[in-house]
Amino acid sequence: MKRHVYKTTNQFWPWLIILLGFSLPLNSLGQYIDSLILEHTDSQGKLNITTLLETEKKRVYSHPTETFNLAKKTLSIAKRQRVPLELAQSYQFMGVCYFQIKADYDSAIYCFGKAQQLFRSLNQKEAVEGLAMVFHNFGTIQQVKGEYAGAIDDYIQALKLFDEVENTKFYAYTLNNISTMYALVKDNQKAEKYARECISHAQQINDSFMEATGSIALSDALLQQDKYHEIIPLLNKVLEYGERYNDPYKILLYHLNYGTYLMKYKKDYLSAVVEYEKATELAESIGDEWELMRQNAALSEAYLQNEQYENAWLAAKKTLQLAEQLQSKDKKEIALSVGAQVSANNLNFEMAYQQLLQAYTLKDTLYNEASQQQTSFLETTYQTEKKELKIAGLEKQRKLYILLGVAGATIFLIALAFAFIRYRLAVSKRKLAEKESQRLEQEKQLVAVQATLDGEAAERTRLAKDLHDGLGSMLSLVKFNLPQMKGEAAVLETIDVSRFQKALGMLDDSIQELRRVAHHMMPESLLRYGLKTSLTDFCMAISTADFHYFGDETRLPEKLEIMIYRCIHELVNNALKHAEANHIHVQLVQEENRISFTVQDDGKGFDQKKIAKGMGLQNVQQRVEAFQGKMNIYSSEQGTEIHVELDHTQKDEARGENRK
DSSP, rough: HHHHHHHHHHHHHHHHHHHHHHHHHHHHHHHHHHHHHTTBOOTTOBBBBHHHHHHHHTTTSHHHHHHHHHHHHHHHHHHHHHHHHHHHHHHHHOOOOOOIIIIOHHHHHHHHHHHHHHTTTTOOHHHHHHHHHHHHOOOOOOOOHTOOHHHHHHHHHHHHHHHHTTTTHHHHHHHHHHHHHHHHHHHHHHHHHHHHHHHHHHHHTOOHHHHHHHHHHHHHHHHHHHHHHHHHHHHHHHHHHHHHOOOHHHHHHHHHHHHIIIIIIIIIHHHHHHHHHHEEEEEEEETTTHHHHHHHHHHHHHHHHHHOHHHHHHHHHHHHHHHHTHHHHHHHHHHHHHHHHHHHHTTTOOOOOHHHHHHHHHHHHHHHHHHHHHHHHHHHHHHHHHHHHHHIIIIIHHHHHHHHHHHHHHHHHHHHHHHHHHHOOOOOHHHHHHHHHHOOOOOOOHHHHHHHHHHHHHHHHHHHHIIIIHHHHHHHHHHHHHHHHHHHHTTSSSHHHHHHHHHHHHHHHHHHHHHHHHHHSOOOOHHOOOOHHHHHHHHTSSSEEEEEEEEEEOOOOOOHHHEEEEEEHHHHIIIIIIIIOOEEEEEEEEEEEEEEEEEEEEEEOOOGGGOOOOGGGHHHHHHHTTTTTOOOOEEEEEEEEEEEEEEEEEHHHHHHHHOO
């Protein structure tokens, strides 16, 4: 007896462990659903189904199992709460889950039918939007079954209902599916058109999900038309969205379309196989049979092109099996075509013939001329009815209000613009008057400074000439006559002769000093030879200064040359008197339309905020401004650098040439 109990216990524990292993994910799943429902339940215990479903819609592809269980529980709660709109929304979402997650078309159609009845019984905007989405869902089921004409009809019904309530939020969804339908009937130009409209609407409402979805449709339409230049940016946008929002479905579609790009454009079949295999793995992980069928269909064609015949047949068989289950005629046609080519390669021509015959029959069913004509007719009908609906309904109701609003807004804008223009004109006049006043004042100051500088230059020139020609000549004449006195005064005593010799030496020194002063007041070399020669002579006379000249030696206007010489003279004297510098560097650069000079020393520097008038910098500043120049001062404990820039015109140069 004990042995029997022991044996039974040993058999029970493994099963208990397995049950616990399965129950942990279920418990976790149940906790997630309960917490999400609790999050959308108010203080009275009523679940806000509308907001809950809005949150959960984006998780259909990324978390299918959780979404499906949540949809069932939400429908059960909606039946208890008995709110018709929320019950209709719950049926509609349940239908989406049956279709997208379980591929159970019959259950999906039943749920959509229940939602359609409830939405039609309600007279409110949300009900019309819900009914439009139901038509959209019916169209999607028709599309999967290969009934393209019926699908387009349902999509157009959805768009008309969206137009009625002016809802553009879900407009992009239907536009994307219409683009897909046109792609399936090989009208790729219209597929491209609707895909671009889908992206445009998605961008207007800032819906990144539909922007990425439309990018997939557009890339497919462009691939079919051999328009490859936009493909990679579009696919990168899809991949970026998938990775950012952890959406494996978008990543799957990226690999599928990139594989097609490699197949059609690059003819890189091996790389295409790699991309399709990644897409197939993602489809298996998501558990989406429809996508698994699509990926295997694409993979079978890539294997065939890469001459991997065994793999091509295996992928084609999987496609065929899923296509039969999901009633997808187009994917069945692809699988049969691949199978026929593999059979022919294996020399099984009878099997190849049968498969090819079935493929051609399906192709004729899918892409016959009547289907394309009906699609074009339905689109024309939609465009006409859309215009008539706007004219007969919304436009009549709002016409008066729009006209009044436009007229009022126009009058207000005109008045506002008139007031603004008057204000701007008054401000502009005041600013112009202020600028004109400032300009006149500045010109007045510049004229005064220029007159002062001209008078100073003229006075210096006159004094220099008077000293040199007048007093200098007289002293020279005295010196000339003294040696004769010396010869005639041999009878002078010895002490008188010594004093006479001393006086003669002092006279020589006086003449030399007089010439130096006259030269500094107005150097003769400046007037005769220009800045380079006069500044070279000036700096050579100072042991601590050196001078560098760059540029051509074209003579400048006399006033400009005198001003530059005086400024450099003043700045060098300042460095000698105040900076206690060991070395002074003077540089002059003469270019075609610009002159600049720099005086730099290694002295003790000074505080620019406390410049003393005795330093002469104000005089230099005034001279520079009189010639519309700019002066910059850089001073620190390591020394001082003063840089001056002056502009001069070709006319000034011509006057300088005439002086040479």
